[in-house]
Structures are given as C-alpha cells and as structure tokens.
Amino acid sequence: MRKSFILCFLPLLIFAAGSCKRNQYRVNVSDISVSVKIQRLEKDLFTLNPEDIPSSVASLKQKYGAYLQLFSYVINTGDINDPAFGDFLVRFCTDRQNNEVYDSTQKVFPDVQTIEAGLQDAFRHYRYYLPEKPVPAVYTCISGFNNSIITGDSILGISLDRYLGSKSNFYPQLNIYSYLSDRMTPENIIPDCIYGWALSEWDFATLKYPADNVLAEMIHYGKLKYFEKCMLPGKSDEIIFGFTPAQMKFCRNNEQQMWQYLIEKDLIFNTEQFTIRKLTGEAPFTSFFTNESPGRAAVWIGFRIVESYMQKNRNTPIEELMNTTDIQSVLEKAKYNPK
DSSP, X not given: OOOOBOOOOOHHHHHHHHHTSOOTTOOOOTTOOOOOOOEEHHHHHHTSOGGGHHHHHHHHHHHHTHHHHHHHHHTTOOOTTSTTHHHHHHHHHHOHHHHHHHHHHHHHOSOOHHHHHHHHHHHHHHHHHOTTSOOOEEEEEOOSSOOSEEEETTEEEEEGGGOSOTTOTHHHHTXXXXXXXXXXXXXXXXXXXXXXXXXXXXXXXXXXXXXXXXXXXXXXXXXXXXXXXXXXXXXXXXXXXXXXXXXXXXXXXXXXXXXXXXXXXXXXXXXXHHHHHHHHSOOSSOTTSOTTSOTTHHHHHHHHHHHHHHHHOTTOOHHHHHHOOOHHHHHHHHTOOOO
16 A cells, blocks of 8 residues: 655746747647546535434445545544444544634635646646556545645545645644745645655655665655656646745756755765755755755755756656666766756
8 A cells, every 4th residue: 555645947948948949848638538526525524413423434434435544544543444433533523623624624625626627637647658557536635734645546635724825824823834834725736746646656665776865865856856847847846846936046046056065065975864854855945055945955956867867868758767766877867967
C-alpha cells in the first residue's frame, strides 16, 4: 500500500520559448478523455445524525472502501472493522471544533467542480505521458488538520481543512507558520494533489538510490517538480514551487551563485541528514543562502538540472526519468551550466 502524505525564465527567455522553440511542457491532450468525480466523505459524515453513525458504518465502508480505512488512520481511529470504530466516528463528528471546521469547508467549498475540472486536466496530461497508469479515485474529507493529501492504491484524498485560505483563523490557533499557511489556499489543491501523487508513486526510499546525499535528494525532488510541471503546464512557477514572486526572482537571479556555492562548499555529496534537510526541507528560507531565498531552494536547483537533462535528452520518456536512480548520469547528461 502507498504511504500517506500530508513547487528561470527571464522575460527574454520566455519570449524565446514562445517564438523560437517548442515549449517542452505544452502537449496536445485534446483527444484524451478523463472523468474525475469527487466523493465528499466529510458531507456524508457531518450530515448524519450522530445517533445513526454506528449503524451507518457498513454503508460508509461500501461507498468509500479502502479510502475510509486510510482516513481512519489519519484521524487516529484505527481499524474500521473494530466494533468500536462507529463510536470513534461519533466522537470525531460531534467534536465542537470539527463541526466549526466542517462549516468553514462548506462555505469555502460549496461544490468541488473547480477541483474536478483541474484534476481532469492534470490527469489528461498524466494519461498522455503514462497511458497505462490508472487514474485514482478522488475523495475529500476533513482530517483534523493532519494530512493535506492522502494517497493509497488508486486513491487520492484531499483534506479540505488544510485549504481554507491563508487568512483562516484556525491556522494561527494551531501555530502553523505563516510561510506554510500562505500556501494553504484553494488554488494550491491541484498542485498539491499532483505532487502528492508523484511523491507516493516515486517514493525516495522505494527507489533505492545508490546514495542518500544532497545531490540525490535535490534531483529526486527536482524530478517530482518536473513531473508536476508537466502535468500542470498552465500553472505559474510560483504556484508549482510554492514561492512568492520575490523568492522566485531570487532563484532566477542567483541560480549560478547557488550552484557554485554548493560545489565550492563540498555540499552536493554531503550525506548528513541535517544538511540535507536544511537544503531541501520546508523552511521560511534556505539558511545556506540568504534570508531572501525560499525554503527548498536546492530543490529548485535540482529541478533545473532535471529540466536541462530532459531538454538535452528529448526522447527520454517521463516514466524512465522518474524511475532512474543513476543520479550521476542525470547530472552529466544534463550538462547543467547556469549563467
């Protein structure tokens, strides 16, 4: 079973891509049909009379199948076949804050048509690149602010309480840092879904890279961001990477300097987890660079290496890219040389 998981171009380059050479992310998906119909578990749960919840477990199991079990693990209510599961659900659904959160989700998401349309377009691109891969069934829930995205075998779940908008009163009450809550908005649902799906399809540990060092993680997560950009070619780099416009500008203007710093300080083959996390983990900024840099700036460099690799090796299928563990070969064939 999958793990559960709770994104530089100067104006001149943009012009050149549009007028002189093909944009590598734009593909024709007009003949590919994908249907995404989201089932809303939170509605089914919170519109039930609490007295009826235990007797409704059987019908919930039938409707939601394996997703109900994944959801139960996320909210810490255990095995859905446990006789006590119905009572645990009653407590979850009668909790005062959970009901306030549910009311907020219904105001922000009275329907999910926009999410369905966005996912349909993304998975049309998915089918273009990976025609044999199944499109997951999609569900929503509220998870007590736990996982943003929940994945399983052919399952994609969205915790709507993690996307109530950066100004939601719940997030400061939960001491969620603003650099994270700034991205907890409806417009980030589709990118997070695609990234979360890629993260579960191509898990770092499962791929068994020869080494776990800064370069391996930079390129691994760079591959995931490249995948996300291929699935969402119409999304801005700021949305894909979760950067502010100023942070994106910093990366574009300082790409060469950041790469040079990693090389000169012998960081790219560093295997210390603390160093890896400081360069690739969530943070308000990347401490090895400056306070103007975004967190995960090294992942953006990894993406640029992957992008260069795919530009110079255009016949490489995206599935081959995602499955490759030969990091040194990717770096060499990318001929990455930022200027």
